[in-house]
C-alpha cells in the first residue's frame with residue numbers, strides 16, 4: 001500500500017493502476033469478513049415466533065426438516081452439492097491453469113488434433129459412474145417415500161376450494177382447517193395497513209383448526225380432493241402430495257420434534273389458492289391422546305341432543321362416521337363441523 005501511494009505521488013498517470021491495485025488489496029479483508037459474517041448470520045438470527053423448522057433470516061441452505069423423509073431429501077441434496085463442488089473445483093482449476101500456462105503471449109500455439117479415443121472414453125465413463133453413484137442412494141430414498149407399511153395411524157386429507165379437511169380415520173374425529181379470521185380480514189379489508197399486517201406474526205400462514213399429530217409416530221396420510229387439484233405441502237415433512245379428485249394418494253411422516261409446522265397448498269387451485277395454509281401442531285403422544293379424547297367427547301353428543309341426556313354412552317360407530325366425510329358434502333357443512341370440533345391450542 002505504501003508503495004502504491006508513493007508511486008501515485010511520484011507519477012499521477014502511471015501510478016493510477018498501482019493505486020487501484022492497492023485499494024483492491026485493502027478491500028479483500030473487508031469482503032472476507034463480510035462473507036464470514038454472512039455465514040455466521042445464517043445460524044444467528046431467527047424470525048420471532050418461528051417454529052423449529054421455519055426458515056431463518058439469511059438462511060442459505062435448505063432446511064433439514066423434522067421427519068426421516070425430509071432428512072433423506074437433505075442428505076441427497078448435500079451429497080449432490082458436494083459432488084458438484086468437487087467437479088467444479090477440478091474443472092475450473094484445469095481451465096484456469098490451461099489458460100494461464102498456455103497463453104498466447106508466452107508463445108503457445110493451438111494443438112493440432114481432432115480425436116483422442118482415450119480422452120473420449122474417460123470423459124464418458126467417469127460421468128456415467130458419477131450418475132450411477134448418485135442414482136443408487138436417490139432411488140433408495142424414493143422407495144422409502146412410498147413405504148407406508150407399519151404406520152400407526154392414518155389421516156385423510158381432503159382439499160376443498162379453499163380449505164383442508166382432516167379425518168382421523170377410525171377415530172371418529174374430523175374437522176376443516178381454513179385461513180384464520182385475522183388474516184382473512186386483513187387480506188380482504190382494503191384499509192389494512194402494512195403495520196397491521198406486519199403485526200400479525202403469521203399472516204396468511206395461520207389456520208382456525210390446526211392438524212394435531214403425535215411425535216415419534218408413523219402417520220400415514222391419504223390425500224384426495226373434492227373439487228379441483230390441490231397439493232398438501234408442509235416443507236418440514238420433506239414432501240408435497242397432490243390432492244386429486246377421485247384419486248387417493250398416500251405419503252407418511254414420523255415427526256421427530258414437537259412444534260408448529262406450516263405449509264400451504266402447492267397446486268394452483270383457483271382464486272384463493274394462496275389463502276389455504278396448513279398448520280400442523282406436533283405434540284407428545286400423551287398430549288395427543290388427551291386431545292383426541294376431548295375431540296371425541298365433543299363430537300359424540302352432537303347428533304342426538306334430546307334422548308342422549310340420560311345415557312352416558314361413548315361414541316357409537318354411527319357417530320364415528322363424520323357425515324361430511326368423503327361423500328362430496330359441500331364445504332359449508334364441513335365448516336359447521338369444524339366449528340364444533342375446534343382444535344386444541
Ligand SMILES: [Cu+2]
Pocket residue numbers: 159160229230231265266267268269273276
Ligand atoms: Cu388448493
